Amino acid sequence: MRPIGVFDSGYGGLTVLKEFVRQMPEYDYLYLGDNARAPYGPRSFETVYRYTLECVQWLLKQDCPLVIVACNTASAKALRSIQQKDLEQMDPVARVLGVIRPTSEIIGQFTKSGHIGILATQGTVHSGSYEIEIKKEFPQLVIEQEACPMWVPLIENNEQHAEGADYFVKKHINQILQRDPEIDTLLLACTHHHENYWS
Numbered sequence: 001m002r003p004i005g006v007f008d009s010g011y012g013g014l015t016v017l018k019e020f021v022r023q024m025p026e027y028d029y030l031y032l033g034d035n036a037r038a039p040y041g042p043r044s045f046e047t048v049y050r051y052t053l054e055c056v057q058w059l060l061k062q063d064c065p066l067v068i069v070a071c072n073t074a075s076a077k078a079l080r081s082i083q084q085k086d087l088e089q090m091d092p093v094a095r096v097l098g099v100i101r102p103t104s105e106i107i108g109q110f111t112k113s114g115h116i117g118i119l120a121t122q123g124t125v126h127s128g129s130y131e132i133e134i135k136k137e138f139p140q141l142v143i144e145q146e147a148c149p150m151w152v153p154l155i156e157n158n159e160q161h162a163e164g165a166d167y168f169v170k171k172h173i174n175q176i177l178q179r180d181p182e183i184d185t186l187l188l189a190c191t192h193h194h195e196n197y198w199s
């Protein structure tokens, strides 16, 4: 069976892979984490685009008919160009999908106050992709964003349970809640922020 490719800038996308395996165990999967070049969050649009394109290309060469860009930063900065420009030349029948659109389609179901917070990398926040996509589905929502640049390095270095990690988690949650105390829903908009992926 041809495997479904799952790509992330590092370990974070393993949470997405784990969920695929749980919900669709009948498929084979091939995971590519670009640990060598993570983090993607602080990198320029051009760099994230080039790295993501290389990784998607590699997965397509391994015969994946479908590649999931599990990384929010790569989905925000590279996915559209790859879908609209590169895929046609690389493999016109293959599909490449990201994580921002499906999340944006359901996020409005979770808030009662109508105020939501996005916790993500600098790249995802500055791209404005979540705001654009969420507003298409839920134009009435009030959206506040917070970049959390220390979270990914802590997790990539397996320091997420260390004493110092709490400081950075509290700092960003406090900051976003101070800017909008009506927020009742926080989106962990980075694969690295999800549950402990090696548990």
Ligand code: DGL
Residues within 6 Å of the ligand: 008, 009, 010, 012, 013, 038, 039, 040, 041, 042, 070, 071, 072, 073, 074, 121, 124, 152, 189, 190, 191, 192
């Ligand atoms: N895992 C990526 C995401 O979901 C970003 C981590 C990184 O900065 O490389 O946004």
